[in-house]
Amino acid sequence: MAKVLHTGDTHIGFRQYGLEERRDDFAKAFLQVVQLALDESVAAVIHAGDLFEDRTPGAEDLLATLQGLFTLKDAGIHFLGIVGNHEQRRGVQWLDFFEELGLAVHLRPDRAFELEGIPVYGLDFSGRREITPPTYADGVLVCHQLLDAVDLDGELPLEKLASCGTRIVLLGDYHEYREWRERYKNREILITYCGSTERWALDEVSERGVNIIDLKSGRLDRRRLKTRPFFYVRADEDPIQRLENSNIQNAVVVVYLASSQWTIAEIEKLGYERGALAVRVRDLRESPAQEAEPSIEIEFGDVEHAVTEAISRKSLSPLAREIDQIIRDLKIADSNVDHEVTALLERAWRAKA
Numbered sequence: 001m002a003k004v005l006h007t008g009d010t011h012i013g014f015r016q017y018g019l020e021e022r023r024d025d026f027a028k029a030f031l032q033v034v035q036l037a038l039d040e041s042v043a044a045v046i047h048a049g050d051l052f053e054d055r056t057p058g059a060e061d062l063l064a065t066l067q068g069l070f071t072l073k074d075a076g077i078h079f080l081g082i083v084g085n086h087e088q089r090r091g092v093q094w095l096d097f098f099e100e101l102g103l104a105v106h107l108r109p110d111r112a113f114e115l116e117g118i119p120v121y122g123l124d125f126s127g128r129r130e131i132t133p134p135t136y137a138d139g140v141l142v143c144h145q146l147l148d149a150v151d152l153d154g155e156l157p158l159e160k161l162a163s164c165g166t167r168i169v170l171l172g173d174y175h176e177y178r179e180w181r182e183r184y185k186n187r188e189i190l191i192t193y194c195g196s197t198e199r200w201a202l203d204e205v206s207e208r209g210v211n212i213i214d215l216k217s218g219r220l221d222r223r224r225l226k227t228r229p230f231f232y233v234r235a236d237e238d239p240i241q242r243l244e245n246s247n248i249q250n251a252v253v254v255v256y257l258a259s260s261q262w263t264i265a266e267i268e269k270l271g272y273e274r275g276a277l278a279v280r281v282r283d284l285r286e287s288p289a290q291e292a293e294p295s296i297e298i299e300f301g302d303v304e305h306a307v308t309e310a311i312s313r314k315s316l317s318p319l320a321r322e323i324d325q326i327i328r329d330l331k332i333a334d335s336n337v338d339h340e341v342t343a344l345l346e347r348a349w350r351a352k353a
């Protein structure tokens, strides 16, 4: 038996909704996956890309990652990975860095890693133009691409993948679990996406998990992950009543709003009063402005949250983020902002000098 844990799209370092709690959640999901690998006694964790949210993970993100990788190493479990679009850098990749430390193997398209006699190949994310995978005689291929079977604009045709020669294809990039059993030259080919390990976008509604796969038989079992609760309120439900009568403590509340009976601000206020970690309202109501500008889907009652989220998506330096936090921190009096920012810059300057 060559049992592996197939995961991917971990997105460690994603400060979703501008919240440190969410950043923790993404790291914790990775550590949970590591624990699962130990519990399941797998031979390897195969990571299909997007270990990190971006190419510049912070110290806390690297610390959690290293903790996980050392735990795997101590347990004698290989960590085999490829590079996803989110973390891809020019030159040296984080995965190469971990490989250099003896904590990971960067899988290659032209050089197999032998896992209990089974060749395993990997293809880093290679762009959004249509791609053709290399051909193989047998084994496993790991890649981070969008299949045409999950997205009409997907760059990788399922057919090409099914006929590249490997018996198993482990994918990342698409955040939902999918599994296909294709037939090619009288052989059954398993092609699967493992899905993300924390909800990276609001539409990732289904529960998160990983694949446990026996590479010899092709048997696949799902294992569920315990993630941050997301509380969804459908457009045909009464959001106020639902929030009042449910336990939403520490949850991310997602409200699809179709009725004009309530304002977004009212819903957000109630959500936070009831202990929600974050409240996101997706406004489905038609307004003349929206008809003219259909690209605007989300309205924010709370400007502060909208700004926080927008900033978290920008690739600002940690220093710039800290300055932004000082400026917008309501606990810091306006008259003290100048002093706080100056002190921060002086500390940074001294650290560099």
Ligand SMILES: [Mn+2]
Binding pocket: 009, 050, 084, 086, 173, 174
């Ligand atoms: Mn991803």
